[in-house]
Amino acid sequence: MPPIPVSHTLSELTGPLYGHNPIGGTDNDLTRQHSGEPMGERIIVAGRVLDEDGRPIPHTLVEVWQANAAGRYFHQRDDHAAPLDPNFTGAGRAITDEDGTYRFVTIKPGAYPWRNHANAWRPAHLHFSLFGPCFITRLVTQMYFPNDPLMPFDPISQSIPDERARQRLVSHFDLNLTQPEWALGYRFDIILRGREATPFEGPS
């Protein structure tokens, strides 16, 4: 049944603000959460969290989780025949700064099969979860990598019918974010819907 539209009350215009746990020193560096270095391609993923007017959203919690470089999640229900990495859990947290900026250091996740249909593979992705300033700005989504040949075959990313909207979930390689001799940088800006948001209707 279609959801019932409601006016935004104080209950929707408030929401959990940040840090239900204090953010720890390596929470945003997924390569330093164990005694050794994880296998795979080290990357930096950073960007800004903005509202629909382009204003930064400071002090908001960004949570990520992902598969390791071989395409395996550190999760008991993942039975993909790829190795676990004892030095990689694949979960991180960050808080945006005054400018709305967040930053993670991690390992580029591998693609993995998921049995949804014959020869079904997920494109490499990071799961993102954000709260934003209130209950209505809550967002759980996925970030993809540029030029991933699996995306056209992926029913999850293709569930977004609008090509431009889908492309906004694709990060951009950024040479300025890239650290010489160390890690490639991918920029991923996250726009959270605002309190004035209205559903988009009809062609643009």
Added chain:
Amino acid sequence: MSRAPDRLSGLPSQTVGPFFHLGLTGNSALGRLAGPEAKGERIRLRFRLLDGDGLPVPDGIIELWQADASGKYNHPADTQDRAPDPAFCGFGRLATGADGICTFDTIRPGRAPDGLGTCQAAHISVSVFARGLLDRLSTRVYFAGDPALAEDPVLLRVPKDRRQTLMAQPDPMSAGCWEFDVHLQGERETVFFDI
């Protein structure tokens, strides 16, 4: 209706998938919203997440957001002239278990204003995430038998014959325990809100 051309558009949502436990629900303390010093009537709120066939959904997430016992939200947009209860956290988050169940220890919230001139009945805002859902679902928990239900501005928008899907029911066997079934689909589908 289209948006102003210079506005950005919020990013589309994607499913949480089956492995969210890794990033989102490792902290079971998020099932306890009320510390020992929290004011108000303590309640245990048991959610059961069910699919269209009435079968439990074992890999969903239930998130709560609620006011404290006085109806105050711990948020700057709540301008009511009192401080929020420091022993109470208005946010909760748990994964459902194999039986589709997760249980929160919280307090019965007070009545919060709607910000538009009316007082709402006591309620808890709920987000539901699960593998098969492209987007989160938003609903509310109200409390069966609450005399304020009749004047709640949100509930009045809901067709009468569906309002009971938003009512937590007291567990007759256990004082202070309330039960709320979330039916994702089917004849008893829970009311979800377009916010």
